[in-house]
Structure formats: structure tokens, C-alpha cells
Amino acid sequence: MTPPPPTTSQPPVCSLETSTAGILHIGPAHRIRESELRIVVSNPGRHALACDKIMLTMPVGKGADDVSDAPDQLRLSAEADAWALTSVGNGRFELVPTGPGAAGRLEPGARLVLPLTGVNPNSLPGAALLTTDVHWRTDTTTHLETAGFRMLKADRTDYISSFTASASGIDRGHTVTLTWKGRPKAGRPPYWLYIGTKLPQKVDQAPHMDADGNGRFGPLTLTETTAFMLLVETKDAGGALTYGKTLAVTVRNPDLVVGELSSNGTVMLMGKPTSLLNTLSGDKAFARTYTASTDGMIAACLERGDGSAPANLTAVVSAPGGSGGAGHTTRACARTLKSPENALVPVPKGATVELGVNAESGTYAAQLTWYPMGVGTLTPST
Numbered sequence: 001m002t003p004p005p006p007t008t009s010q011p012p013v014c015s016l017e018t019s020t021a022g023i024l025h026i027g028p029a030h031r032i033r034e035s036e037l038r039i040v041v042s043n044p045g046r047h048a049l050a051c052d053k054i055m056l057t058m059p060v061g062k063g064a065d066d067v068s069d070a071p072d073q074l075r076l077s078a079e080a081d082a083w084a085l086t087s088v089g090n091g092r093f094e095l096v097p098t099g100p101g102a103a104g105r106l107e108p109g110a111r112l113v114l115p116l117t118g119v120n121p122n123s124l125p126g127a128a129l130l131t132t133d134v135h136w137r138t139d140t141t142t143h144l145e146t147a148g149f150r151m152l153k154a155d156r157t158d159y160i161s162s163f164t165a166s167a168s169g170i171d172r173g174h175t176v177t178l179t180w181k182g183r184p185k186a187g188r189p190p191y192w193l194y195i196g197t198k199l200p201q202k203v204d205q206a207p208h209m210d211a212d213g214n215g216r217f218g219p220l221t222l223t224e225t226t227a228f229m230l231l232v233e234t235k236d237a238g239g240a241l242t243y244g245k246t247l248a249v250t251v252r253n254p255d256l257v258v259g260e261l262s263s264n265g266t267v268m269l270m271g272k273p274t275s276l277l278n279t280l281s282g283d284k285a286f287a288r289t290y291t292a293s294t295d296g297m298i299a300a301c302l303e304r305g306d307g308s309a310p311a312n313l314t315a316v317v318s319a320p321g322g323s324g325g326a327g328h329t330t331r332a333c334a335r336t337l338k339s340p341e342n343a344l345v346p347v348p349k350g351a352t353v354e355l356g357v358n359a360e361s362g363t364y365a366a367q368l369t370w371y372p373m374g375v376g377t378l379t380p381s382t
Helices: 027-030
Strands: 015-019 023-025 037-044 050-059 085-091 093-099 111-117 126-137 143-152 162-164 169-171 175-182 191-195 216-221 228-238 239-252 273-282 286-292 296-305 311-315 328-334 340-347 353-358 362-372 378-380
Touching: 015 175, 023 027, 027 050, 037 050, 050 111, 093 191, 143 239, 162 228, 175 228, 191 216, 191 286, 273 353, 296 311, 296 328, 296 353, 311 340, 311 362, 328 340, 353 362
Parallel strands: 023 143, 169 239
Antiparallel strands: 015 037, 037 111, 050 093, 050 126, 085 093, 126 143, 162 175, 175 216, 191 228, 228 239, 273 362, 286 353, 286 378, 296 340, 296 362, 311 328, 311 353
């Protein structure tokens, strides 16, 4: 096998779902409603791809970390009649398309759903690790995409019956609210909410969950694409278990922090310039203080007036946010007639800059222009 091509095609995304809110039912819950397992393969890329084979591996036996002790009962549902499932032993199952050539073809944005019945989980509560190996291609070269999934076996159906966000995609700086449905207050296990890489928050009590198990968290202001996980810690006959659901909210034009950035195309960082001062015969001192909302540069050009004293520029840049860190000062002086003096003043985001231009006598010519990196302004102090 060779790795997928880095630039021409995105690999497919495989997920493993159940018809019972992510849980494999055992005990009375299994008798009320059997769990169906679903293999879902989607194509997130811009090119069509072919899914030639899927290998499903599940632990077989009677233990808490096994799925079933009767794997020979696993079957594809009738709606997946263009595919065939074969047991190859040791809990491994091969799924291949048997219908026309288009059976395994996935157009951009398309999904392939393969429902499996007859899972028949064993009676011990626990969690089992299942894996999928998707063999796919875009031309004649076959690639392999592997994923693992932790499935909970339990006799309860209502740990987390829903977990949603108010929007799946928002603009930077906008808000989302998370809602979920869990266990009622009587006998409710601990619920933990994970937001991105932050430490989890306990959300099983008011104001986050009411007595009926309705949960709500937010609104949350997002500046980058963020993943969320709601995790339940519970104890069953087989010991301690955890069960969770995840979702993600995509942020358009997000903040981005990278360790190294390169481009094989054009790069545009400079935003629209703003004139701060533009005079050909200034006879009064110019003094202003600004705060930068983004990194940027102030380009200065000074020229001494005819019969006037030298023109002077002073730019004092403080540390961002008044942190007390090191700032810097830039000075320039146009002493010679018809010989402009130029200066470039770097200003980091959050810093304040005090600008001063003057001539001790006579007039001066000066241009001060703000060049932001991206979208950002210099805001004058009031």
C-alpha cells in the first residue's frame, strides 16, 4: 500500500455508528430494541474515489471488552444489496461491492452507508474497540485508511440521546449554544463537557442541566474551528464505564496558530493602507496616540521645508496590552533640504504607539501611512 497523495485527493472518512445513540444494547434494552451497526464512508474531497473493500475487525468472546461471542450471525441489511459481507475469522469481516461498477464509487460529498444486523453483543457491560480498514483509490493506485472506534455495551439507552450545536458553521467571533438530552436528575451520573483543548467542565447540575435531563451550555464565542465532547461516567454491573458524543463547529476566517507556514502559491498579508498624516506644509506639531488591532507597519516620510528647521519624527511603541514588556522608540530627522528621510515603524497587535512630528520653526512635509497585516486598524485614543 502507498500513502494517499497529499495534494490531489483527500482520503475518505469512515465512521462507525449504531442505531441506538452510539450504544450497543445488552440485557433488557437489547430485547426491547436490538442495536444495528452502521459503517459510514464519506468523501470530503473534490475528486471522486472508489471504495474497493472495507475490513471490519471486532473483538470476539464473552468478555466485557468483547463485542459478541456469536460473530457468525452478523449480516448486511437488505438495503446494502450491492455489497457482500464475508467472515474471514478471528472477528474480521470483509465487505466488498458486488453490484455494478458504481457500487463503490463516491462522488465528492457523497456517503456510503452499510447497515449490519445480528450484532448480538454478549451480556457483559463494557467497552469494545472496533477498527475499520478502507481500501480506496482514485485511479489505479490503492490506498488504505484505518480508523478505530470505542463502542459502549450497556443496558441503558438514555445516557446521551442527543448532543447538538445551534449551528454547524459560523463566522469568526460569532456564538453557538450547545444542547443535549441526558438522564433525569434522579440517579444521574456525572456529565463532563470538553471544549477544544481546555480542561473539562462538570455540567450535570443547574444551570447546565435541569431535572428532566435537558442540557444547555452557552452562548460560546468562537474564533477557531472547535471540537466538543460530552462524556458520561457511569457504573454498571461490569464496573465503571464512560460514554461520549462529539461534534465540531467550523469557524469561517478563523484565528490560526502554526509552527511553520509555507506556500507554493501567492500570499496576501497586507491589508488596505490608511493615511494618518499627509501634509506638504505643516506648521503645527502633530501628536497622536493609537492602539493597533493587528500587527502592522507605519511608513513615515519627512522633508524639511524651505527656510525651515529640520523636521523630526518620534514613534514610541509600548508593549501590547500594557503588559509592561519591552517597547521600542523610532526617531528620524530630515535635516537636508529636498532630501526626504524615511522610517518604518513595526507595531504589534495590542500595542499603543505615540506619534509626533514637528519642526522647531517653519514648515515641514510629512506622510504617515498605516499598513496592517490582514484586516485591522489603528484606533486613535480619546
